[in-house]
Amino acid sequence: STAVSKALGEAPAPGPRQRSDTVNTNVLGHAGKTWALVEAGGYPVELDDELQTVAHNPFEGSLKGSFTAHPHLDTATGELHAICYDATDPNTIRHVVVGVDGRVRREEPIAVKHGPSIHDCMITPQYVIVLDLPVTFSMPALVAGYTFPYRWNPAHRARVGLLRKDAPGSSILWCAVDPCYVFHPCNAFENADGTVTLDVVAHATMFDGGYNGPSAEASAFERWTIDPATQKVARKVIDATAQEFPRPDERRLGQPYRWAYTAGLQREGGPDGPFVADQRLYRHDLETGERAVHDFGPRHHVGEFVFVPRTPGGAEDDGWLMGYVVDA
Template identity: 55%
Template sequence: MASVVEKTIRRAVTPAVQAVASINRARLPGPGENPFLRGIHTPMADELTLANPTVTGAIPTELDGRYVRIGPNPFGKAGKGHHWFLGDGMVHGVRLKDGKAEWYRNRFIRSAELEGKGGPAAVGGPRRGFGDTVNTNVLDIGGKIMALVEANSFPVELDGNLDSVAYSDFGGGLTGSFTAHPHQCPDTGEYHAICYEGPSQDTIRHVAMDRYGKVLRETEIAVKHGPSIHDCALTENFVVILDLPVTFSMQALMSGHKFPYRWNRGHKARVGLLPRGATRDEVVWHEVDPCYVFHVGNSFEDETGRVIIDVCPYETIFDGEMPGPYGKPLGLERWTVDGQGGKVVRDTLDTAGLEFPRPDERYFTKAHRYLWAIGMPADGDLEFVAPMPLYRHDLATGERVQRDFGEGRIPGEFVFVPRTPEAAEGDGWMMGYVIDRNRQTSALEILDAMTLGVVGTVEIPHLIPPGFHGNWIAAS
């Protein structure tokens, strides 16, 4: 943990750093040259409410809730140094009930930063960090719809109509930043999160919460260089920490770039196992060959006690001055961690470039058979011109089922929704947004999770820009 003296120095240096960064930012390319501000990435200016949108096919009557996805959507004119990850948050949601689509809505997250640009008034609640933009994930936490971001702001609670209610530190339980990817144990209901922030380059935190969203404990863990840890994993006994070589870069910050994380060849890649109930730093670290992982599909302990992790790694990422996540995806891998400090064993399950791996989350922390993931285009294809299929992987047989969306149709993350709480693994639907570059429209597609055939589609008569994470939030 940083000493009082170190924290004082950081506070004193920050204004000088910001001044230098501002001068250098003026030398960067303007927003007109930023690929994440044009084409399919053009931000939406308006908040819309569409009642009874058109449905083709059939909406399963078992579905009662909201599909909600969040992403960056800069309000007004973005400045120089803009990075895709930093745009103002906007949620897009569809309400499904009784076999019908009741509405589509999109809403800005009501931040002070948004209000400062001339946007809608900010909501109240506690603030922290260097800004209050929230744009990365949206989840049900303790029965509340929460919009999330990592490394900076507290989360924002949303109401059933997707309007911002207030910023939240979970009743005063959070002492620092949260994460975009807390994971819930299906057996205990506990949430576990690994949280980081740039100014704390020597410390990350494990946050454990009960099923109601009350913080039970925070545990500080020693690290170096300020690693960016977007996701973590969970098993029956451990929280899995991915300490990989993307770290805070003072050089990038001083150069005017607003996203100050870069590939760091001097940072040792490692995977840590922390006992779930730990109250101090008890991590057992394991070396892994350098790579970066945004997202974990699932993890569990096998019959010998080894930890198995299914991930979609990149060879490198953020290795340069680009305004988005440029990198080479390596496919789907299964990592084996012995728990004794040995080197992580990496086995390739699929060489196709993949992202957004999702399991049947009732099997989170357990041995699983199925994973779904989106095919990724080649590095630099920021308009997503190349096909981006949805895949279902059968990890028991090696079978891979593929869903192609058609020319000019671009999917985002798809999430699994079980048919009933008691249904077999994989018995249910996959749902997510698909945008149509040619028609400039979008759709919420509901697919059979096993065959990937279309069950029902909710038509949305405008283009929803590509975003980050979406989830099904049941009405109950």
């Protein structure tokens, strides 16, 4: 960002910028380049191999609005799919597809209300899955000076959308779900009966009365069954232990899979304190329901771990989990 460059005594990086140019949530590779990403704000930032800023780069000028922190790779096509939102347009979100050449080939509007905060999405062979949940833009929070002015909104109807990947946004099929909030889905896949399975970490509320999250309610790892026929979502708890950052073997994205990996959460400062990173890492066997635990020990806090396969064509779960652990 301009502020960081100034603090370091460096010239601002080249390239066009949005009103907010802080890009600090995710890093990924696509089309031969490394990108830093953030939602609802700055354009992507191109990085070099040492993670130094090259330029603010809206995919070679092809991105017209904000992007997301969490696009997902369609392994069949090599394209990135993203659901993007912007506080300046509370009535619209966008399905953005970035082609294998690193340029946006689709930027399809989808009508919404209240300006929902949509941190992540998920894809299957047919669909992009949209999580329109009750955390929405808050004018009082903006006036109060919060840089992320989104709060829990019980008046906003919770729903999950199924949009065929190349269909118009107006054709999205909305399915009702009990109110909750999801930062991160793990994976999704289509079933023979026409339903779609979506695994998520769900929070009962988020940013309810404050800007820190998770809120007082614990999170759970859940399996959702989205039924297009009834336009409803059934929720089943896989593991009620507080946890976050679910990840699959990315080679299985959008397909039936067996193994999921999550990071534990714990309360800081007592039973009413906020949730912070725990010392435990979990592996879920989604076929047997068993859970394995790796405990890093007291005063250790795990971050988001990713699965790295031993070989490109190796079996699911044959590999390593890689991530950061803070020794506090």
